[in-house]
């Protein structure tokens with residue numbers, strides 16, 4: 001199947017972050033000459049999110065460093081000939097009239113619509129007067145950095161990548177940190193059981209306390225004087241609470257549009273939204289059929305958003321014959337550990353550990369599916385092993401043969 005292309009069509013991209021910005025850049029790079037409009041709810045120029053929980057949060061807040069995470073300069077966007085409308089969210093989509101209505105009452109027409117509205121932090125169910133922070137935007141990071149710089153006690157609710165990265169940053173500011181998660185081993189879902197335990201040890205060695213397997217019942221008080229109540233009655237006193245309990249796809253504005261919404265905008269394998277013609281969905285907002293795993297996924301990963309933008313830009317300019325093939329890559333920085341995951345982990349499969357995850361060690365875990373075929377790998381502080389896995393996995397080798405190659409790296 002070949003998608004239809006026409007370089008003069010009017011393309012409207014809603015969501016001016018990674019997926020949206022890479023789409024408009026890709027369209028121009030690949031020769032789209034028609035009008036392109038990029039709409040963003042935030043008034044910020046497009047910026048990159050991973051540094052928000054890493055470099056930007058670690059030291060004293062630096063506005064020049066924050067400027068350094070922009071995905072494009074105003075001059076570059078000007079040069080692309082893109083109409084940029086920032087600080088004005090889309091509020092409604094009419095797929096019959098091919099119109100998007102914005103919060104200021106204006107409408108924008110399109111021939112092709114690319115939905116790239118990403119996700120928002122899952123709202124905190126606990127809302128004391130003040131002191132609860134979440135981390136999704138640059139404004140969130142700025143506000144949180146101010147609190148961490150006080151060096152006062154922090155409770156992090158949620159032991160996912162963002163929660164644990166915030167915990168590591170808070171420790172660096174001299175804060176006493178406790179991470180709470182209702183799952184007994186929250187990091188297992190991120191990196192698998194082989195590495196999860198070592199990651200928890202790493203946090204504990206750095207002074208982080210954990211309360212795993214126990215949920216939060218409530219948070220009371222105000223910034224500087226919070227009480228976080230856990231199931232079972234324990235109370236943790238904190239100056240700041242950070243709630244990192246996942247994200248929700250930003251699809252509210254699409255209610256009633258006729259698009260299929262089910263844990264994101266549901267697409268076909270060409271990333272075309274189901275329920276309307278000439279509408280695509282990419283990045284954190286999209287739920288697409290994963291060819292290897294045989295299920296629909298909403299990947300909340302940088303590489304996925306960036307690759308999907310490139311794919312759709314190609315589809316709209318040169319056409320594509322094959323469905324979107326994902327890279328499945330994610331990384332996390334925790335203290336001086338670089339954790340990388342490529343591919344996926346099959347719950348019905350097995351895993352082979354190479355090396356030893358210790359204080360200053362490096363390790364790789366190769367995941368096999370139920371037939372012993374390598375389907376993913378997680379590495380700690382071992383870029384060469386990661387690169388080997390990335391190189392080998394597309395040919396579907398046995399997990400044992402991939403492990404053998406990695407062992408050979410010495």
Ligand SMILES: Cc1cc2nc3c(=O)[nH]c(=O)nc-3n(C[C@H](O)[C@H](O)[C@H](O)COP(=O)(O)OP(=O)(O)OC[C@H]3O[C@@H](n4cnc5c(N)ncnc54)[C@H](O)[C@@H]3O)c2cc1C
Pocket residue numbers: 014015016017018019020039040041042048049050051052053088089090091116117118119120135136137162250253282283284285299300301302303305329330331332333
């Ligand atoms: C703190 C943090 C750390 C991360 N670290 C990593 C990491 O280490 N590795 C990794 O792989 N991934 C990481 N991620 C995930 C990665 O940043 C996301 O996968 C990526 O940002 C997705 O890009 P996106 O453009 O699809 O969505 P988003 O980045 O969510 O952007 C969507 C944009 O659309 C806007 N928008 C929403 N609704 C509307 C509307 N109605 N109208 C107009 N605009 C709208 C939003 O304001 C936003 O600017 C991290 C994310 C966060 C928040």
